[in-house]
Amino acid sequence: MAQNVAGRPPVADLDQEQAAAEIADLSAQVADANTAYHGQDAPVIPDAEYDAAKARLAQLEDAFPALARPDSPTMQVGAAPSEGFGKIAHSQRMMSLGNAFSPEDVHDFLGRIRSFLGLGVDAPLQVTAEPKIDGLSLSLRYEKGRLVQAATRGDGAVGENVTANACTITDIPQKLTGDVPDILEVRGEVYMTHADFEKLNNTDGGRVFANPRNAAAGSLRQNDSAVTASRPLRFFAYSWGEVSQPLAPTQMQAVERLQALGFQTNPLTRLCDTADQLIDVWSSIEQQRATLGYDIDGVVYKVNDLAYQGRLGFRATTPRWAIAHKFPAETAWTRLDRIEIQVGRTGALSPVARLEPVTVGGVVVSNATLHNEDYIAGRDNSGAAIREGRDIREGDWVKIYRAGDVIPKIADVDLSRRQDNSAPFIFPTLCPECGSEAIREPGDSIRRCTGGMICPAQAVEKLKHFVSRAAFDVDGLGAKQIEMFFADPSLPIREPADIFTLAERDKGQLARLKNRDGFGERSVEKLFAAIDDKRDIPLPRLIFALGIRHVGEVAATTLARHFGTWDALIAAIDAAANEPAFKAVDDKARRMALPDSPNWAELTGIDGIGAVLVNSLVTTFSQPAERDGIDRLLVQLSPQEMQSAASVETEVSGKTLVFTGTLERMSRAEAKARAEAMGAKVAGSVSAKTDLLIAGPGAGSKATKAADLGVKVIDEDEWLRIAGAT
Numbered sequence: 001m002a003q004n005v006a007g008r009p010p011v012a013d014l015d016q017e018q019a020a021a022e023i024a025d026l027s028a029q030v031a032d033a034n035t036a037y038h039g040q041d042a043p044v045i046p047d048a049e050y051d052a053a054k055a056r057l058a059q060l061e062d063a064f065p066a067l068a069r070p071d072s073p074t075m076q077v078g079a080a081p082s083e084g085f086g087k088i089a090h091s092q093r094m095m096s097l098g099n100a101f102s103p104e105d106v107h108d109f110l111g112r113i114r115s116f117l118g119l120g121v122d123a124p125l126q127v128t129a130e131p132k133i134d135g136l137s138l139s140l141r142y143e144k145g146r147l148v149q150a151a152t153r154g155d156g157a158v159g160e161n162v163t164a165n166a167c168t169i170t171d172i173p174q175k176l177t178g179d180v181p182d183i184l185e186v187r188g189e190v191y192m193t194h195a196d197f198e199k200l201n202n203t204d205g206g207r208v209f210a211n212p213r214n215a216a217a218g219s220l221r222q223n224d225s226a227v228t229a230s231r232p233l234r235f236f237a238y239s240w241g242e243v244s245q246p247l248a249p250t251q252m253q254a255v256e257r258l259q260a261l262g263f264q265t266n267p268l269t270r271l272c273d274t275a276d277q278l279i280d281v282w283s284s285i286e287q288q289r290a291t292l293g294y295d296i297d298g299v300v301y302k303v304n305d306l307a308y309q310g311r312l313g314f315r316a317t318t319p320r321w322a323i324a325h326k327f328p329a330e331t332a333w334t335r336l337d338r339i340e341i342q343v344g345r346t347g348a349l350s351p352v353a354r355l356e357p358v359t360v361g362g363v364v365v366s367n368a369t370l371h372n373e374d375y376i377a378g379r380d381n382s383g384a385a386i387r388e389g390r391d392i393r394e395g396d397w398v399k400i401y402r403a404g405d406v407i408p409k410i411a412d413v414d415l416s417r418r419q420d421n422s423a424p425f426i427f428p429t430l431c432p433e434c435g436s437e438a439i440r441e442p443g444d445s446i447r448r449c450t451g452g453m454i455c456p457a458q459a460v461e462k463l464k465h466f467v468s469r470a471a472f473d474v475d476g477l478g479a480k481q482i483e484m485f486f487a488d489p490s491l492p493i494r495e496p497a498d499i500f501t502l503a504e505r506d507k508g509q510l511a512r513l514k515n516r517d518g519f520g521e522r523s524v525e526k527l528f529a530a531i532d533d534k535r536d537i538p539l540p541r542l543i544f545a546l547g548i549r550h551v552g553e554v555a556a557t558t559l560a561r562h563f564g565t566w567d568a569l570i571a572a573i574d575a576a577a578n579e580p581a582f583k584a585v586d587d588k589a590r591r592m593a594l595p596d597s598p599n600w601a602e603l604t605g606i607d608g609i610g611a612v613l614v615n616s617l618v619t620t621f622s623q624p625a626e627r628d629g630i631d632r633l634l635v636q637l638s639p640q641e642m643q644s645a646a647s648v649e650t651e652v653s654g655k656t657l658v659f660t661g662t663l664e665r666m667s668r669a670e671a672k673a674r675a676e677a678m679g680a681k682v683a684g685s686v687s688a689k690t691d692l693l694i695a696g697p698g699a700g701s702k703a704t705k706a707a708d709l710g711v712k713v714i715d716e717d718e719w720l721r722i723a724g725a726t
């Protein structure tokens with residue numbers, strides 16, 4: 001029934017009337033397809049066409065905002081039928097993996113591990129290599145050998161309860177026999193083979209899903225487990241979460257035990273001794289990729305010795321002991337319809353290529369990033385030519401590439417197909433959203449809008465960031481809903497605090513709009529409940545949500561760990577802002593090197609927190625408009641105190657430690673990770689707030705300062721005893 005969108009004219013060539021007709025047509029098609037798909041599980045259009053239609057509709061709505069309908073299907077939250085699933089907090093976080101893209105990255109990965117563990121270049125270090133399955137991860141909890149729970153990854157901390165559906169997958173045993181630990185969480189990937197995917201797409205009247213991964217995800221997240229049962233899903237086990245007894249001393253043996261317990265494990269897994277061997281396995285698996293019968297997108301390397309894995313531990317979201325070595329990006333040619341400038345939450349003007357939708361590696365792509373004005377012009381940050389002088393212009397034929405989940409990029413331009421009347425793109429020097437001047441600071445490749453709070457784009461992007469997954473993550477309040485409320489004159493959300501006053505300001509308005517704007521009475525109640533649920537927000541999420549430049553997830557977690565409470569953080573920032581030295585200079589470059597100012601130094605002394613970040617933090621909190629907004633928000637919230645990383649009280653819980661001099665038996669990186677795991681904070685410099693200085697040979701000024709301040713000093717032996725590493 002759907003009319004293919006591929007042959008339609010570029011959006012830029014349409015007039016208002018043509019656009020209105022097409023929007024009406026596509027909205028109806030997509031809405032019908034949604035009803036058929038979610039309600040009756042009887043898809044009426046192929047998934048690729050559905051994606052393309054929805055992408056085209058979104059393009060049209062972007063280009064003709066006045067024609068965007070409040071009930072547009074692009075406004076609906078979440079394509080998947082996740083309504084009925086309960087949430088499950090993972091007993092151990094489900095991590096993601098860092099990426100390697102080149103042999104050099106693989107050597108660096110092993111180098112970092114050796115350095116962390118203090119292993120010499122010749123010390124043995126075995127690492128496993130196994131295919132990275134392109135499916136969705138699942139955690140299966142067994143108690144006394146019985147499957148009691150299956151949860152999707154979700155945001156890593158909390159997933160969806162899909163137990164009933166997982167029970168229908170034949171690769172997932174419901175009962176384990178033999179030598180089974182009392183508690184065993186098995187983790188692995190749900191996937192669909194190419195053959196099963198083709199079969200599924202060729203039954204029920206046409207193609208259903210764009211690729212096997214979407215098919216696996218859509219099939220697992222069904223409200224009716226009979227539907228999941230009818231879908232040919234499979235499962236490879238490759239990892240584990242909570243276990244009441246260790247499975248084995250090595251990764252390889254642990255996976256063999258999972259196999260002995262009845263799980264499918266990947267037969268291509270190999271044990272290697274060197275980076276070169278890993279790279280050989282990677283090449284060999286890549287060569288077999290087309291004939292494996294299921295999708296993989298790289299090879300995962302894991303340190304084999306589980307004691308080493310334990311010592312290496314995790315960064316914020318990824319293990320230090322594993323990495324995914326990705327296969328090269330997939331590419332496709334398409335036409336670049338137009339270049340648009342998006343204004344981000346920090347005012348950055350980001351050029352985006354709007355493309356004729358094209359399938360790249362099984363995914364429909366209609367946008368690509370263009371980075372900045374130099375990149376469009378064909379220059380890198382230093383002004384040197386890239387793409388051999390080929391600039392990027394509207395109307396050009398461009399080669400798109402997509403590696404894994406990263407935003408698609410443009411790899412090349414086909415000059416032979418360039419139109420005669422094309423002209424170089426002129427990058428705006430005024431903000432396209434608020435008209436304020438957009439300037440480039442020396443050394444910055446990004447042009448930024450100077451409009452601050454008056455720029456609606458910055459305000460709306462700040463709000464979108466605020467509700468995003470790693471921030472407040474409010475169920476039912478995504479980017480589309482934020483745009484809707486931002487533009488709503490009667491019940492607006494203009495700043496984060498407004499989200500939390502929505503219910504009291506509402507007075508039944510939203511419920512009256514039943515079925516308009518994607519809100520029925522039930523979902524209004526749910527939305528208010530979801531908002532209320534977030535008032536006692538974890539501290540790192542709150543700090544990250546504020547969208548302060550340079551304060552990403554990792555820095556937010558570091559600050560939260562260091563200060564423990566919101567009040568302590570604010571007190572430290574205010575103290576730094578009130579220091580005469582900070583007040584005396586308003587030039588960023590000079591602030592970077594502030595003279596001895598103890599409060600400023602306390603912030604910059606936190607390991608992993610640099611002067612650029614501190615400047616951004618202190619400046620933001622001392623701008624009255626920003627500060628008032630934050631204060632209004634905090635009235636609505638009760639931020640959680642940061643729990644110490646250690647689940648048990650240790651000798652150093654809550655204390656601030658500084659390491660100096662050479663540690664001979666434990667690398668500095670491991671010492672820091674170990675201290676944090678025991679609930680301590682690690683700072684880079686000694687101050688009155690330091691509780692303990694661990695001084696190895698060669699300790700210099702820090703030891704002197706500690707002595708002056710009366711800070712307790714211990715040597716490496718004593719540290720190893722505290723850390724339980726002797």
Ligand code: IVH
Nearest residue numbers: 095096097131132133137189238239300319
């Ligand atoms: S190990 C702590 N092994 O890749 C590390 N992950 O990008 C746990 N994946 O979320 C993951 N194949 O869904 C591991 N052989 C494999 C994998 C694999 C696919 C997925 C997994 C994970 C994602 C990270």
